[in-house]
Amino acid sequence: MGSIAAVSPAILAAGIRKVGSGLHATHSGNSGIGVVTMSLVVAIDGPGGSGKSTVAYRLAAMLLLPMLSTGLYFRTVAWGLSSVVLPDQDDDTADINDWFDHHEVAVEGQVGLLDGRALDEELRSKRVQEVLAQVSANPTVRRRILELERAEIAKLGSCVVEGRDIGSVVWPDAVCKFYLVARLKVRLERRPEEGLQLLDRDLKDTTRYHAPLKVAEDAFVVDNSDESLDVLIARMGDLVKLRAKSC
Known part of the structure; x- marks a missing residue:
């Protein structure tokens, strides 16, 4: 696996402040004072064979959150x-x-x-x-x-969700968004049963009119080709915690 790069240079300073849209929910405590609680949703997108399921499972386990594929x-x-x-x-x-x-x-x-x-x-x-x-x-x-x-x-409520349009369409208010990529050879080795159908689906997914596969503007691009999975998960976990603190 390679490096983790921010799509937007200002991503670390960008906070998500949309109240009542799934990121934050407001309720009243016993004092009658409004209390804001945060749902920690982490979005992981990317093409087939990029390792989304494995990474999402490991990241969810580290964060003690359920995972949805x-x-x-x-x-x-x-x-x-x-x-x-x-x-x-x-x-x-x-x-x-x-x-x-x-x-x-x-x-x-x-x-x-x-x-x-x-x-x-x-x-x-x-x-x-x-x-x-x-x-x-x-x-x-x-x-x-x-x-x-x-x-x-x-x-x-709080979970790690992986797919192809989570950060851009399904849950755009996710606290932290990742877009996984990997070299074509690596992806094909991970999905040998799919072969060229993997590439055909990538083409159709990226060019379709409705909810195409794309990198969300505030997502971190993660190269999941060679680097140790343990190292990658640790780095992603740190980014999630950093984004959660900024909200």
């Missing part, structure tokens, strides 16, 4: 939709909404749940890989999953 929502939905309809146009909206209205999608740890059925290895199957980019690019799918993501983050 939002990509599992899309993989679970891709598994379900692949046998029903392949959404690639806006006119599929009615069918997709009907599917969501009749199925329950959830994520627990590293497992996706579809109508209570746990999906693990299935989410890395060829069946999912073939339709994942197509399903993920559909605006109706993204809107329905966005609702699920935000509801789960709000329920958790």
Whole structure:
């Protein structure tokens, strides 16, 4: 892994001050005086094979926070939709909404749940890989999953969340945002079962109209190619603590 670089030179001085938007919530104590409590949400974004899940898991463990892997929502939905309809146009909206209205999608740890059925290895199957980019690019799918993501983050309160648009779309008020990158060779070695489909999805994710994969303006870019994971997690933990203090 290489260095951690700030996208914005002023990032260390920038504080997030939006009250009532998920970062801060105000309630009254016994004295009747308003008390502000902070939800510590850490966003980790990046392309496939950049190590988001591993880093998020380790960082969450160090910070004693729960972790949410939002990509599992899309993989679970891709598994379900692949046998029903392949959404690639806006006119599929009615069918997709009907599917969501009749199925329950959830994520627990590293497992996706579809109508209570746990999906693990299935989410890395060829069946999912073939339709994942197509399903993920559909605006109706993204809107329905966005609702699920935000509801789960709000329920958790404080957590480490990893995905592809967490800091830019899902939870823009995250206390600290990271964008992971890695050399192409390293990424392909980490995802050998995906091969060229990994690159195809990256292209589609970065060029799609709705919520494209991109670096949030106030995110730290993290090169996750070579450096020791322990060292990287320690540095990221320090940055999280620094940002939390500035809020």
